Structures are given as C-alpha cells and as structure tokens.
Amino acid sequence: MKSADYRQRMLDIMPESQLQERIIEAATIGGWMHYHTHDSRRSDRGWPDLVLVRGRRMLVLELKRRTGRVSVHQQGWIDALQRVDTLDVRVVRPDDLDTLRDELLAPEVD
Numbered sequence: 001m002k003s004a005d006y007r008q009r010m011l012d013i014m015p016e017s018q019l020q021e022r023i024i025e026a027a028t029i030g031g032w033m034h035y036h037t038h039d040s041r042r043s044d045r046g047w048p049d050l051v052l053v054r055g056r057r058m059l060v061l062e063l064k065r066r067t068g069r070v071s072v073h074q075q076g077w078i079d080a081l082q083r084v085d086t087l088d089v090r091v092v093r094p095d096d097l098d099t100l101r102d103e104l105l106a107p108e109v110d
Contacts, residue, residue, distance in 0.1 A: 020036065020049065022097060023097070027104050029104075046075075054108055058088065065093070
C-alpha cells in the first residue's frame with residue numbers, strides 16, 4: 001500500500017475524538033486557548049465541539065468524521081453563529097486537518 005493510500009485510509013476511519021486531540025495539540029503549540037464541553041448531557045443540544053481563542057480570533061468548530069452528519073440542532077447553532085460578523089464557525093473533518101493545523105500554527109496577526 002502506498003503511503004498516500006494509507007494516509008487516506010487513516011483519514012477515512014479517524015474518529016472525532018482523535019481529530020479533536022490533533023486539533024487541540026496544534027492549538028496548544030500555536031498558543032490558542034481551547035474549550036470543550038466534556039459532558040454535554042445537561043447542556044442545550046447542538047453546541048459545537050470545540051472553541052479556540054487566540055488574540056482577537058475565535059474559532060468555533062463542529063468536528064465530524066468524514067461521513068458524519070451534522071444534526072438539526074448542530075446546524076441551528078452553526079447557522080446562528082455564522083451570522084455573527086467577527087466569528088469563524090465551521091465544520092471540520094479529517095480531510096481539513098492539515099489546513100487547520102497550518103492555520104493554528106501560523107504566527108498571530110494583529
């Protein structure tokens with residue numbers, strides 16, 4: 001198996017928990033604060049998985065496996081948050097990991 005094929009296979013099966021670990025690792029190295037609700041059973045449904053803040057930037061991320069679906073409640077929060085002018089809200093899948101990692105590790109721009 002070629003390395004590119006192996007990498008693609010790993011992205012295909014990557015669970016959300018591993019995606020989150022890799023994002024938090026890059027965010028920590030890049031100087032971002034992060035928040036994740038560990039037990040959401042008593043919280044309103046649909047709030048995104050991860051919030052990252054560095055300087056004047058805030059990213060709100062809903063993490064999904066490659067084939068994962070966004071629930072109606074999650075989409076409601078995503079839609080509402082995307083209407084905020086200065087907030088970056090997105091769904092992140094394993095295929096987005098390299099681009100997001102580069103963004104998190106880039107120097108802070110004021």
